[in-house]
Amino acid sequence: MKSLKIKQPKLLAQLVVERVRQAIIDGDFALGEQISEERLAESLGVSRTPVRDAMIRLQLQGLVSIQPKRGTFVFDPVPQDVIDVCRFRKMLEMGAIRLALGHARNALVKDLQMIVARMRDALADGDVVAYGRLDSSLHQCFVNHSGNPYIRDAYDLVSGQIAALRTTLTSPAHDLRRISFGEHERFLAMATDNQPDALCELLGAHIDRTEDVFAATLKGRREARGGGRAGSA
Template sequence: MKSLKLDAPKSLSQRVMLRLRQAIIDGEFGLGAVISEEMIAQSFGVSRTPVREAMGLLQSQGLVVIRPQVGSFVFTPSAADISALCAFRIIIEPKAAELAYRHDRAGAVAAMRSAISDMEQALAAKDNVAYGRADTAMHEAFFAHCGNRYLVESYQLVSGRVAALRTNLSAPVDVQTPASFDEHRKLLHLFERGELAAFETLMTSHIANSGLTYARALEVA
C-alpha cells in the first residue's frame, strides 16, 4: 500500500475520510477489503475516534460497510446494485450535460477536453488509476458546470462508488482497448456541437456497457 498522507486543512475526521475515500477509489483498498481502524489510526498517527467518525462518513457515502462486532469493509456491489446504479446514472447524467451546455458550455468543454487529454496519457501509460481518475473527471464535468446544486447533491450520493468501480473494474479493461476512450471522444464532439439527442443516446449505451463490464469483472473476481 502507498504511504497514507494527509494534506487539506480540514477537521481531522474529514481529512481521514477524504484520504480513505481516495484510497478506496484508487484501489489501494480493493472491493470487499477489510479496513482496520487500528491500522489506519496508527498509519495516520491519530486516535481511533476520528477514524471511527471517518468510517461513519464513508458508510453514508456507500463506500464502506460497517458490521458491528465484525469489522469494516469496502463495499462490494451486487448485480442488482450495479443495475440500479446504472439506471440512476442514465437518468441523471444526460440531464446534467444538457444543463451544463445551457449554463456553462465553455467551462464544461474545457473540463472535458482536459479529461480526454489525461485519459489519452493514461491509456498510453496503461495506468489504471490515472485512467479511472480522468474518466471520473470527464463525467463529473457535467455536474460541475450544470448550475444546479440539487442535481450535484443527488450525484454525490453515488459518485464515490462510481469512481471506485471505474478504477477497480473497468479501467483495467479500458486501458487495454481504445473502445471506451473512443466513446468519450465522441461524447465530447457531440457535446461541443450541441447534438444533445445523439449525446444522450451514446451516453445511455456507454453507461449500460460500463455496467456490463462491472458485472463481468465481479464474476471473474
C-alpha cells in the first residue's frame, strides 16, 4: 500500500531563515546593516518569535551578529575575515573536487553543464543576481557530489557569507564576471576530461583572485566610512 504519511511542513522559523538568508545573499540587506526584528516580522507577516529564532540560526551561519542591547546586524567582515573564509573555502572545494571526480564524475559534469549554460544566459542578459546565484550553485556542486557529509556541513558554515560577498563586492564588476565565467567553462571542460590536478590548480587561482578582489574592495569601503564594524562603539 502506498504510504499515506503526511509530510510535516517546514517550521516557520526555517522559512524565515531561508527568506532572510537569500535577501542577505542578494544584497537586499547591506553588510553591517541593522535588521529590525519588528519590521522584518511585519514584512513577512509573522510574529516576532520565528524571526528571533531565525536570527539565532543565521548567526550560526555567520550571516548576522546579535549584539545584546544593540540589535541584530548583517555580518560586517574586515579584510582578514574575507581572507580566512576564502582560504577555508579553497581547502574544502579542492578536496571535494577530487572526491567528486573519483566517484560521481558523470553526475557532476551533467550538473555543471546545466549551470554553465544558465550562467551564459544570465551574463548575456546582464542579470547580476541570477548570475551570482548560479555561481554559488556551481561551486556548491563540487561539494554536493563529494559524497562526504562532513565537507558539506563545513561548507555550509561559509557558503552564505561567500555568496553575499560575491553579490555585494563584485556585482558592479562586469569584466570580472566575464573572466570568472571563462574559468567556469574551463572547470566544466576539465571535469569532463577528468583532470583533477588541472582543475584544482585553476580553482585555486580562481579563489585567490576572488580573495584579492573581496579584500581590496572591502578595505576601500571601510576606509571610506571610517573603519570599524557595524554596531561598534
